[in-house]
Amino acid sequence: MIRVEGLHKHFGSLHVLRGINLRVAPQEVVVIIGPSGCGKSTLLRCLNLLERPTSGRIFIDGEEITAPGVDENRVRRKVGMVFQQFNLFPHLNALDNVALAVRLVQRRPRAEAEAWARSLLEKVGLGAKAGEYPSRLSGGQQQRVAIARALAMRPQVMLFDEPTSALDPEMIKEVLDVMKDLAREGMTMVVVTHEMGFAREVADRVLFMDQGTIIEEAPPQEFFINPRHERSRAFLSKILS
Amino acid sequence: MSGWWDWSYVAQFFPYFLAGVPITVLLAVAALVLGSVLGLALALMEMSGRRWLQAPARIYIEAFRGTPLMVQILFIAFAIPFALGYTPNRFVHGIAALALNSAAYISQIFRAGIESVDHGQVEAARSLGMTHAMTMRAVVLPQAARVVVPPLTNELITLLKDSSLVFAIGIPELTTRGRLMASRTFRPVEAYALLGVMYLVLTIPLSYLARRLERRLSRGVRRPA
Numbered sequence: 344m345i346r347v348e349g350l351h352k353h354f355g356s357l358h359v360l361r362g363i364n365l366r367v368a369p370q371e372v373v374v375i376i377g378p379s380g381c382g383k384s385t386l387l388r389c390l391n392l393l394e395r396p397t398s399g400r401i402f403i404d405g406e407e408i409t410a411p412g413v414d415e416n417r418v419r420r421k422v423g424m425v426f427q428q429f430n431l432f433p434h435l436n437a438l439d440n441v442a443l444a445v446r447l448v449q450r451r452p453r454a455e456a457e458a459w460a461r462s463l464l465e466k467v468g469l470g471a472k473a474g475e476y477p478s479r480l481s482g483g484q485q486q487r488v489a490i491a492r493a494l495a496m497r498p499q500v501m502l503f504d505e506p507t508s509a510l511d512p513e514m515i516k517e518v519l520d521v522m523k524d525l526a527r528e529g530m531t532m533v534v535v536t537h538e539m540g541f542a543r544e545v546a547d548r549v550l551f552m553d554q555g556t557i558i559e560e561a562p563p564q565e566f567f568i569n570p571r572h573e574r575s576r577a578f579l580s581k582i583l584s
Numbered sequence: 585m586s587g588w589w590d591w592s593y594v595a596q597f598f599p600y601f602l603a604g605v606p607i608t609v610l611l612a613v614a615a616l617v618l619g620s621v622l623g624l625a626l627a628l629m630e631m632s633g634r635r636w637l638q639a640p641a642r643i644y645i646e647a648f649r650g651t652p653l654m655v656q657i658l659f660i661a662f663a664i665p666f667a668l669g670y671t672p673n674r675f676v677h678g679i680a681a682l683a684l685n686s687a688a689y690i691s692q693i694f695r696a697g698i699e700s701v702d703h704g705q706v707e708a709a710r711s712l713g714m715t716h717a718m719t720m721r722a723v724v725l726p727q728a729a730r731v732v733v734p735p736l737t738n739e740l741i742t743l744l745k746d747s748s749l750v751f752a753i754g755i756p757e758l759t760t761r762g763r764l765m766a767s768r769t770f771r772p773v774e775a776y777a778l779l780g781v782m783y784l785v786l787t788i789p790l791s792y793l794a795r796r797l798e799r800r801l802s803r804g805v806r807r808p809a
């Protein structure tokens with residue numbers, strides 16, 4: 344579903360991604376962990392072209408999205424993204440947040456877009472909050488609306504960039520539960536998170552990144568019990584303590 | 585006894601000045617509307633990230649902010665018609681000069697409004713496959729619109745005052761009438777005092793409104809996100 348070959352990203356003189364190779368199979372859930380600043384967000388943002396790779400190739404569903412002349416807006420419809428800060432549109436209620444791109448990008452009539460948006464809000468447990476504005480929703484509710492908004496485009500892949508890091512502890516579970524449901528339904532997911540419980544339970548594979556490269560990848564049982572690399576061990580002991 | 589103040593002149597001038605109020609208001613409002621359209625275009629050009637759009641917008645803004653409005657009025661009302669060989673409609677040229685001038689300032693108001701919208705929302709919209717234009721129209725501008733209302737109200741106040749400069753091209757708005765009466769009757773004190781009061785009657789309610797809108801807006805910002 345996703346194939347990344349020799350991906351490099353520079354920000355000016357800063358060399359952030361240093362040769363990433365990665366394959367994600369359909370319906371696979373991959374969790375990426377690693378210390379702050381190692382390039383996790385940048386990698387995700389390259390996967391939907393919010394950042395332009397400096398070199399290397401990325402394929403989504405067999406299509407090279409890094410080829411010259413590819414319509415980035417069409418690529419992004421196939422790749423949903425959920426942000427740490429939710430990034431809901433504050434001037435629109437929950438329903439319109441979800442329905443907006445369905446109307447504008449997919450050109451569906453308003454009634455159809457709203458019916459679809461309503462069904463997604465119900466899926467994330469917020470059917471009753473369709474008319475609320477983001478400022479009246481809790482962080483966990485806002486993030487669930489953001490997930491529904493990304494799902495509304497019927498993406499083939501979902502990217503999550505620390506979706507629970509900005510949440511109070513008591514709201515983390517409701518968001519993780521929605522993500523678990525998605526994984527169970529067979530969504531292909533790439534998740535940057537420090538929720539090790541989620542990684543253990545849901546991930547097919549855990550990638551450990553450091554300084555712009557993937558230095559270890561393994562199924563979660565293996566990775567958490569017996570990390571091979573010195574740096575993964577150090578990182579794990581730090582966040583699990 | 586004839587001192588330097590005589591109320592009867594005030595009463596005599598008032599209806600004549602009053603007839604100039606609609607002209608002053610029309611000049612200012614028309615300039616604000618046209619200047620907003622052009623100012624928005626300039627702001628979008630300036631923020632487009634494309635040099636061939638940015639450069640002309642920046643030159644325009646520098647040119648109109650760096651020269652006196654009076655010079656712009658004279659240039660537009662006299663130099664351009666002279667060069668192109670046509671007889672100017674003074675009113676049209678007066679509005680054009682005010683609108684072209686205020687567009688340079690209004691572009692900066694719109695720019696600040698657009699920049700006030702959190703960039704994360706732009707990224708969220710783009711990640712959904714929305715184009716730059718869709719994102720501007722459906723996400724950024726509706727939020728920027730709230731922020732720009734108070735400064736645009738202040739811009740209207742500025743235009744009401746600056747429109748007095750078109751006396752130089754003989755449009756019969758308030759100031760032209762004030763000057764005419766002052767010189768015809770030799771009563772400059774009553775004429776210019778009344779003139780000032782009439783501008784204040786126009787501008788004070790607007791600045792009160794702008795302050796209220798600003799306060800309401802900052803309340804909205806402080807509401808928990």
Ligand SMILES: Nc1ncnc2c1ncn2[C@@H]1O[C@H](COP(=O)(O)OP(=O)(O)OP(=O)(O)O)[C@@H](O)[C@H]1O
Nearest residue numbers: 354357359377378379380381382383384385386505
């Ligand atoms: N737009 C940008 N311009 C310049 N530097 C950037 C930009 N985005 C990221 N960086 C830098 O690239 C490096 C990697 O950033 P990135 O956000 O990908 O890290 P991360 O692994 O997601 O970290 P965190 O866990 O803190 O979110 C950092 O040093 C960051 O400062």
Ligand SMILES: [Mg+2]
Nearest residue numbers: 383384385504
């Ligand atoms: Mg990050």
